[in-house]
Amino acid sequence: MTNNTSDLLPVGAHALSADPRLAAAVRDFGRTYGYDYFDDATVRRTLAEHEAALRRLGRGGLVWAGSLATAVGIVWLIWAATGDPDSMPVAVAPPVVLLALALAAFVQVNLQGRRRLRHPFLEGYRHVLAAARAHGAPVSFVPAWLTGRGGAALDMAPLPSYGTPAGGRSTPVAPPPKPPEVEEYERIAEQGGWHDEAGWILVVAGAVGVGYAVVKDLPAAYASALLAALGIWTWIAGHRLGRRQRELSGEARRYLDELTRAQAAGAPVHELSPPLRKLLDTRL
Structure with a gap:
C-alpha cells in the first residue's frame, strides 16, 4: 500500500x-x-x-x-x-x-x-x-x-x-476507530533507547568482577557474573522492544493513512498523540 x-x-x-x-x-x-x-x-x-x-x-x-x-x-x-x-x-x-x-x-x-x-x-x-x-x-x-x-x-x-x-x-462522517495495536504503539513508542548502553555497562562490570575474583582468588566476587547475565537480559529485552515497536509502527502508519482518507471524506481528525505526530513528521 x-x-x-x-x-x-x-x-x-x-x-x-x-x-x-x-x-x-x-x-x-x-x-x-x-x-x-x-x-x-x-x-x-x-x-x-x-x-x-x-x-x-x-x-x-x-x-x-x-x-x-x-x-x-x-x-x-x-x-x-x-x-x-x-x-x-x-x-x-x-x-x-x-x-x-x-x-x-x-x-x-x-x-x-x-x-x-x-x-x-x-x-x-x-x-x-x-x-x-x-x-x-x-x-x-x-x-x-x-x-x-x-x-x-x-x-x-x-x-x-x-x-x-x-x-x-x-x-456526519465518523473517523476510523483507533486499533488496539496503535494504542499499544502510543504506549511504548517512547520507551527504550537505553538498553544497549545499560547492557554494555552491566556486562563490563560483570567481567571486571569475575576478573577480580580470579586475580584475587576471592570466590565471593564471582557473584558479579550475575551483572553480566543481567546485561545480556537487558540486551534481549531491548531487542524485543525494538522489534515490537517496528511491527506496531507499520500499523500506526496504516492508521494515519486511514485518517488521511477519512479526512478527505469529511471526518473530523482530532489532535494526534505525540508518538503519532512524531511518526507523521518522519514522513517515511
Missing part, C-alpha cells in the same frame, strides 16, 4: 465547511490573502513547498558557513588567549571578527526564515487554524515549522488569537 501519511492536513475542507460561521471566516481569509483554503490539494501542495523551502534555508550555505566560522573562531580564540598577554588584544582580534561574522550569518538566516513565515499564504493559513480551533473544528496538529518553533519551543509566528466561542456543528 502506498504510504501517504504526509498527506494528512491539520484540518480538512469538510471540517472547515461544517460550521457556517467558520466557513464564512475561512472565505474571508481567502479573499484577504488571495488563496482558497477549501482546496485541500492546493493547500497540501503549498504547505509542502513552504516547508521544503524552510528546510533548505536551515541547511543552506549560510548555516554551514556560520557553523564553521563559529567552530574555527572558538578554537582560535582559545589558542590566542593562551599566548603572550601583551599581544593578546592583537591576537584575539581575528577570531572575534570571525565569531561576529558567524553571528551575522545566523541572524541573516533567522531574518530570512521570519520573512518566509510571513508569506501571505502562511499568514492566512494560521488564521484559518486559529478560527477552526475557536469554532470547535478538529485540528489534528499544528506543524511546528508553520509557527517557527525552535529548540527553545518559542513560536516566531504563533497562531493569532481568535475570539469566536466554540460550538461549531460536527460533521
